[in-house]
Amino acid sequence: MASDRTRTSILSAAERLYADRGFGEVTLRDIVAEADVNLAAVNYHFGSKDELIAELFVTRSLATNRERLNELKAAEEAGGGRASIDAILRALVGPTLRGCLGPERERSTAARFMIRASIESVPPIRRIRNREIDHLRKFAAAMRRALPDRDEVDFYWGLHFALAMAHQTIRDSERLTKLSDGQCDLNDVQAIIKRIVAVSVMALTGGEVAKAPEIVAARRAR
């Protein structure tokens, strides 16, 4: 087990470099130079480059998921076992958005790494993302408790859309800033969360009137 110093400094050097330059532009040699360890250390401690990336991403994903579930649990307890749809969605998108948006200079390495992972999707990361489904099901279940009369399908679409808006905002914050000539304030994270949650809630609850009649009819028929 030893001091773990080598392992740790590889992890933090890799995270920093990937965050700054992207996965395609960073080699193992860059990482070991930054970490000041031997080249062979990466394969010794992690097995391969991909497993190193996977470990970085898993660590950060688990942290985010834990935060989400904590918020969800807190909201459900506060509501006597049933959280409002608002609170559920806030628990889903809040942690990621708070971590990855806000003033650029204040962003942690971890946040910048996750933004990068969101922009450049490499195979080891894609593999891990595909296992996130069980985690998301918990939010679908919470929604079911919050809106027991709703159609199941709507929960999945709502979930999907909420995540879509959150992730795209993280990924493309620069484009939105340029497009709006700076009018969209990407630093006001609370306002962005509110906006995304509001739209998602409408997607889930307010949709009935706005939706085309045949969709409603099709739902009733089931």
Add this chain to the structure above:
Amino acid sequence: MASDRTRTSILSAAERLYADRGFGEVTLRDIVAEADVNLAAVNYHFGSKDELIAELFVTRSLATNRERLNELKAAEEAGGGRASIDAILRALVGPTLRGCLGPERERSTAARFMIRASIESVPPIRRIRNREIDHLRKFAAAMRRALPDRDEVDFYWGLHFALAMAHQTIRDSERLTKLSDGQCDLNDVQAIIKRIVAVSVMALTGGEVAKAPEIVAARRAR
């Protein structure tokens, strides 16, 4: 100018291979083998690998943008110079969704290539995407004509969210299918377009009541 055969077969072989295996897994040697041309032909005709990718992506992007603008123009003419917000959003997300969703077996190589480009974002493609802003501004302008009383910022957020939902649906259709156990029908493109447009319209028009008071107040103050 000659026969152009080499150039063309490189383009179509590259598009097919990238679509099937992804950018990271396809080398120039794979492409020239598939196209049955000499290795040097790529650099001779395109200058570099990145320029080849850029040309592929630009071609398909321009086609999509043209479709979008045609739909927008048609909608505006039908409405006497002013299209409904519905129609504007349909023109924005319709072409991409119709092209990239629907039964998997029926998807064209071009569609599969664009899906791939949406999942794996490589530098030459990112560079081109960043120049899409002028194109999007035309949709913001159309929205301004459709809803002259609305705050400018809302158009940008609405545009951004609509594209976010469309693109994430294309990118992650598999995850949504798995998450919903097949309950979300990704083959019914018309229904998906309706759903995304409906949510986007609500984001743009129905939001007033659902939004937190301070946002509304801030808007009024300006």
Add this chain to the structure above:
DNA sequence: GATAGTTTCATACAACTGTTTGAATTGCAA
């Protein structure tokens, strides 16, 4: 303080990458 197990290190490996070169071939115009 010898021993066994872990960790580090310099170095080599082997394969693959996009790109270039210069000669051969082709196509077209005069």
Add this chain to the structure above:
DNA sequence: TTGCAATTCAAACAGTTGTATGAAACTATC
């Protein structure tokens, strides 16, 4: 047909990549 440009080709280039090796340096246990 001759001449000139455009195109194709085989081959090599110049680097880089992730990974493996086997010896050296540690560390902790007895």
